[in-house]
Amino acid sequence: MIEHIVLVHGGAGDITDSAKIPILLAGVKAAALEGYRKLQETGCVLDAVEYAVRNLEDNENFNAGKGSVINTDGEVEMDASIQCGKTLDCGAVTIVKDVKNCITLARKVMENTEHTILGAEGARRFAIDQGLDLMEPGALVTERRIEDLKRILAKRQEPKCEMGTVGSVAINSKGNLAAATSTGGREGKMPGRCSDTSQIGSGTFADDAIGCVSTTGHGESIMKVCLAYNILENHKAGMSIQDATKKGVNDMTAKVGNTAGAIAISHNGEVGVGFSSNRMSWAYIKGNEVHFGVDQDQHDIETITI
Numbered sequence: 001m002i003e004h005i006v007l008v009h010g011g012a013g014d015i016t017d018s019a020k021i022p023i024l025l026a027g028v029k030a031a032a033l034e035g036y037r038k039l040q041e042t043g044c045v046l047d048a049v050e051y052a053v054r055n056l057e058d059n060e061n062f063n064a065g066k067g068s069v070i071n072t073d074g075e076v077e078m079d080a081s082i083q084c085g086k087t088l089d090c091g092a093v094t095i096v097k098d099v100k101n102c103i104t105l106a107r108k109v110m111e112n113t114e115h116t117i118l119g120a121e122g123a124r125r126f127a128i129d130q131g132l133d134l135m136e137p138g139a140l141v142t143e144r145r146i147e148d149l150k151r152i153l154a155k156r157q158e159p160k161c162e163m164g165t166v167g168s169v170a171i172n173s174k175g176n177l178a179a180a181t182s183t184g185g186r187e188g189k190m191p192g193r194c195s196d197t198s199q200i201g202s203g204t205f206a207d208d209a210i211g212c213v214s215t216t217g218h219g220e221s222i223m224k225v226c227l228a229y230n231i232l233e234n235h236k237a238g239m240s241i242q243d244a245t246k247k248g249v250n251d252m253t254a255k256v257g258n259t260a261g262a263i264a265i266s267h268n269g270e271v272g273v274g275f276s277s278n279r280m281s282w283a284y285i286k287g288n289e290v291h292f293g294v295d296q297d298q299h300d301i302e303t304i305t306i
């Protein structure tokens with residue numbers, strides 16, 4: 001018998017400020033719990049990953065929804081994607097402005113259009129059409145991100161690799177899988193840049209026959225190796241999902257440089273967490289336990305009341 005699991009990540013990167021760690025861990029634990037409660041209520045893994053990701057999109061400490069990084073024009077442009085492992089149906093959005101919860105928009109693309117990816121103004125118009133919450137132009141931009149951009153442009157330095165994309169994967173007792181990912185992208189990116197997070201196979205992948213994955217990290221590198229699918233290829237070849245996840249991110253870094261992280265659940269309910277960055281916040285709920293970590297090889301467990 002497979003147990004319900006909801007696993008989330010809050011982004012891979014060089015999280016150098018240790019004071020942020022308790023905040024990130026509290027955020028990923030709360031999101032995993034929200035997704036898990038939804039799964040207990042409806043039994044639907046798509047609901048679980050959507051609600052877990054929405055929770056993180058609404059949390060300013062993460063780079064998705066409110067709190068997203070800004071492009072060189074000072075604007076938030078977001079990407080998101082979601083996939084159902086049972087049907088392989090998927091939906092994604094890219095370069096979206098003003099939409100409060102892009103993961104819900106991606107799900108609407110999957111369920112209510114004949115397309116897979118909608119971008120830019122067309123995606124925004126579709127959000128209005130579907131009755132989604134829209135913010136006033138500029139309302140998703142936070143002071144902190146304006147300061148970050150000024151610092152990057154003034155010093156003409158590489159953006160610090162502290163990203164904070166969010167994602168979730170889930171399994172229910174029937175062995176159904178789903179994956180979802182949402183991001184504001186990379187700090188100081190060009191306007192119109194499209195991230196791995198909108199690409200099925202790179203940022204998100206779910207297939208009930210193999211497993212489900214959500215990735216984070218340097219998008220241009222993730223897309224070169226189709227990281228989410230690559231991890232599942234490793235698992236198909238016989239590796240445990242944990243080894244497959246670690247190998248996927250480490251191989252990416254070795255082959256094309258830069259760093260990434262990923263979370264995964266296999267078709268039989270095993271969990272994989274791996275990152276080649278120095279840190280990635282993650283948490284999952286299984287039974288009455290929350291498992292979590294942020295540093296390499298950290299895996300802490302607490303008992304909780306659902």
Ligand code: ASP
Binds near residue numbers: 011163215218222
């Ligand atoms: N993958 C995201 C991007 O490149 C960023 C991240 O995961 O932190 O847009």
